[in-house]
Amino acid sequence: MTAQDPPSTAPPEPACPLPSRHYGQVVMAHGGGGRLARELLETLVQPAFANPYLAARHDSAVWAQGEQRFAFTTDSYVVKPLFFPGGDIGKLAVCGTLNDLAMAGARPLFLSAALILEEGLPLADLQKILESMAQAARAAGTWIVTGDTKVVDRGKGDGLYVNTAGVGLIATAATIAPSAVRPGDAVLLSGDIGRHGIAVLAHREGLAFETALESDCADLSGTVLALLEAGLEVHCLRDLTRGGLAGALFEIAHTAGLDIHLQEPAIAVPEAVRGACEILGLDPLYIANEGRFIAFVPAAQADRALALLRADPLGAGAAHIGQVVGPGGTVQLETAFGVRRVLDLPSGEPLPRIC
Amino acid sequence: MTAQDPPSTAPPEPACPLPSRHYGQVVMAHGGGGRLARELLETLVQPAFANPYLAARHDSAVWAQGEQRFAFTTDSYVVKPLFFPGGDIGKLAVCGTLNDLAMAGARPLFLSAALILEEGLPLADLQKILESMAQAARAAGTWIVTGDTKVVDRGKGDGLYVNTAGVGLIATAATIAPSAVRPGDAVLLSGDIGRHGIAVLAHREGLAFETALESDCADLSGTVLALLEAGLEVHCLRDLTRGGLAGALFEIAHTAGLDIHLQEPAIAVPEAVRGACEILGLDPLYIANEGRFIAFVPAAQADRALALLRADPLGAGAAHIGQVVGPGGTVQLETAFGVRRVLDLPSGEPLPRIC
Numbered sequence: 001m002t003a004q005d006p007p008s009t010a011p012p013e014p015a016c017p018l019p020s021r022h023y024g025q026v027v028m029a030h031g032g033g034g035r036l037a038r039e040l041l042e043t044l045v046q047p048a049f050a051n052p053y054l055a056a057r058h059d060s061a062v063w064a065q066g067e068q069r070f071a072f073t074t075d076s077y078v079v080k081p082l083f084f085p086g087g088d089i090g091k092l093a094v095c096g097t098l099n100d101l102a103m104a105g106a107r108p109l110f111l112s113a114a115l116i117l118e119e120g121l122p123l124a125d126l127q128k129i130l131e132s133m134a135q136a137a138r139a140a141g142t143w144i145v146t147g148d149t150k151v152v153d154r155g156k157g158d159g160l161y162v163n164t165a166g167v168g169l170i171a172t173a174a175t176i177a178p179s180a181v182r183p184g185d186a187v188l189l190s191g192d193i194g195r196h197g198i199a200v201l202a203h204r205e206g207l208a209f210e211t212a213l214e215s216d217c218a219d220l221s222g223t224v225l226a227l228l229e230a231g232l233e234v235h236c237l238r239d240l241t242r243g244g245l246a247g248a249l250f251e252i253a254h255t256a257g258l259d260i261h262l263q264e265p266a267i268a269v270p271e272a273v274r275g276a277c278e279i280l281g282l283d284p285l286y287i288a289n290e291g292r293f294i295a296f297v298p299a300a301q302a303d304r305a306l307a308l309l310r311a312d313p314l315g316a317g318a319a320h321i322g323q324v325v326g327p328g329g330t331v332q333l334e335t336a337f338g339v340r341r342v343l344d345l346p347s348g349e350p351l352p353r354i355c
Numbered sequence: 356m357t358a359q360d361p362p363s364t365a366p367p368e369p370a371c372p373l374p375s376r377h378y379g380q381v382v383m384a385h386g387g388g389g390r391l392a393r394e395l396l397e398t399l400v401q402p403a404f405a406n407p408y409l410a411a412r413h414d415s416a417v418w419a420q421g422e423q424r425f426a427f428t429t430d431s432y433v434v435k436p437l438f439f440p441g442g443d444i445g446k447l448a449v450c451g452t453l454n455d456l457a458m459a460g461a462r463p464l465f466l467s468a469a470l471i472l473e474e475g476l477p478l479a480d481l482q483k484i485l486e487s488m489a490q491a492a493r494a495a496g497t498w499i500v501t502g503d504t505k506v507v508d509r510g511k512g513d514g515l516y517v518n519t520a521g522v523g524l525i526a527t528a529a530t531i532a533p534s535a536v537r538p539g540d541a542v543l544l545s546g547d548i549g550r551h552g553i554a555v556l557a558h559r560e561g562l563a564f565e566t567a568l569e570s571d572c573a574d575l576s577g578t579v580l581a582l583l584e585a586g587l588e589v590h591c592l593r594d595l596t597r598g599g600l601a602g603a604l605f606e607i608a609h610t611a612g613l614d615i616h617l618q619e620p621a622i623a624v625p626e627a628v629r630g631a632c633e634i635l636g637l638d639p640l641y642i643a644n645e646g647r648f649i650a651f652v653p654a655a656q657a658d659r660a661l662a663l664l665r666a667d668p669l670g671a672g673a674a675h676i677g678q679v680v681g682p683g684g685t686v687q688l689e690t691a692f693g694v695r696r697v698l699d700l701p702s703g704e705p706l707p708r709i710c
Binding site: 060133 | 380381382385400500502513522707710
């Protein structure tokens with residue numbers, strides 16, 4: 001560069017190593033259950049917050065206090081629309097946090113609720129949602145004990161965003177986490193998949209299907225605790241929210257460093273979900289659920305666990321869908337014709353704003 | 356009514372007794388520290404969630420587990436802009452939750468962080484905010500152990516909304532709550548008031564004052580724990596966020612059913628805050644702070660408590676500003692001229708979106 005050069009117009013180097021450099025800013029896919037969300041977590045959130053609890057990559061953080069172990073979790077909900085077949089943002093927020101506690105093997109102690117209201121939200125809608133939250137908490141034998149309300153200007157929200165956090169008491173001495181998954185473990189799925197994502201999408205976009213589809217939104221803590229109370233050796237649990245079944249399995253396979261093989265015919269997909277996915281070009285394996293989970297148990301206990309799950313209305317459609325085969329980190333799907341394909345993590349959630 | 360009557364066009368009665376009937380929808384003031392926020396809480400939130408923990412009207416919910424007592428709290432942050440003199444939304448969110456725990460006499464155990472990102476937020480801004488959250492947590496000896504990220508469409512957020520929740524271990528056997536306040540208690544204020552609200556407002560609106568004003572945003576747990584560790588009998592603590600000093604005192608007087616008298620000359624107001632308030636027609640007593648609190652202690656311990664507070668940089672400006680005089684429920688301010696006026700709770704926060 002000489003004195004005659006004009007001032008450089010090149011953009012300054014970013015002060016930090018940024019993920020998704022070609023974006024440089026938040027895109028919708030950062031909120032999905034896919035690769036961009038993981039990248040955001042791994043390159044921005046985890047380096048900043050660096051600690052062993054967060055690094056466990058579990059639905060809840062777990063700590064011991066005296067003789068007891070506690071779980072702590074949080075989620076914000078931005079589902080659009082606020083009311084959908086089978087639930088509303090309030091029920092979703094309470095069940096979602098109850099489920100994150102359950103996936104750590106925890107019985108819920110207490111919940112919090114923080115509301116970001118948009119100016120103009122009808123108070124009657126707010127009341128319905130609050131009652132729905134209270135009912136879901138009551139049904140789970142817990143309470144919403146602390147909270148907060150903020151209001152943002154008209155246009156700066158979508159009616160209502162809800163955050164719930166929860167504290168639970170862990171109901172087992174065993175470690176339930178991706179790190180506890182072992183080769184040979186059976187993978188059990190608690191029911192059919194795809195209902196929540198497709199029900200919300202259909203309602204939002206005004207799509208009509210032959211069969212009415214409702215979200216599977218439900219509190220799974222009772223179903224999970226029944227497995228633990230029966231003394232089953234549960235290695236890992238995960239609810240199938242953003243990223244769907246594939247996203248959850250991918251995350252566990254990756255964290256545990258193990259290969260998981262699935263048998264596609266064992267995975268139930270409701271006819272209406274299958275139809276909608278065909279029309280829309282979506283794969284049910286990646287669609288979010290709000291009342292389904294997978295459990296990893298030793299193969300020898302798979303039948304007993306299945307029987308227990310099926311005795312519960314929320315596990316009536318439970319199935320043994322695959323097994324952990326050994327070191328690796330991939331998820332592979334065997335079709336009915338014996339063809340095996342490796343599942344990939346998509347860049348983002350195929351359906352935005354479903355939770 | 357006869358068969359000839361036209362169909363009634365009167366609006367149907369709302370299905371529920373709604374607060375602010377003349378609104379019927381959320382207004383900005385519902386998010387302030389004033390009457391409308393209280394009405395929303397008392398007529399919608401508390402009836403729906405009805406439980407003794409929430410009814411305690413404390414900054415944190417408190418429960419016993421074995422020999423120990425825990426505190427649990429949450430807050431969402433929607434401050435505008437995201438960066439302001441003296442802090443940013445991340446520091447604010449972490450300190451705010453640390454302070455809510457501290458006001459229950461709790462040492463922080465763990466924090467959660469849930470982010471609602473708006474599409475288009477520069478990742479460099481997000482990184483700065485995450486680092487600011489991590490730094491504030493680290494300085495308090497705690498960690499952000501669990502979290503969540505959602506993304507909303509461009510225009511449906513304000514860059515970033517942050518929720519933090521926290522769990523703490525209570526550091527005293529005594530009850531610290533409005534219900535523990537006694538006639539004769541001294542009211543101590545930890546420093547001057549109005550910095551946070553005016554600093555954010557000035558920055559947002561591009562107002563320039565002669566003196567640069569910074570937010571007082573700070574973690575007060577160390578300051579509070581020093582009082583408890585010294586064995587002082589602390590009856591109640593409250594940080595002076597939305598609603599300011601007046602809002603906090605009003606809430607405590609009302610919950611405890613006791614009258615509180617304040618000596619106005621004892622309440623320090625920075626020159627820049629006083630000037631801004633005069634120009635803008637605001638009362639510093641109602642302006643939000645993020646690093647100030649009040650403590651209720653027996654009159655006989657007031658001097659010792661003051662000395663301890665003043666030994667801490669965050670309590671350097673501490674003062675004895677009033678006392679609890681007996682049954683009632685009002686807050687009364689004695690001016691320098693001996694005139695006494697009853698403070699009222701405004702309908703909403705005079706400055707929206709400051710936290």
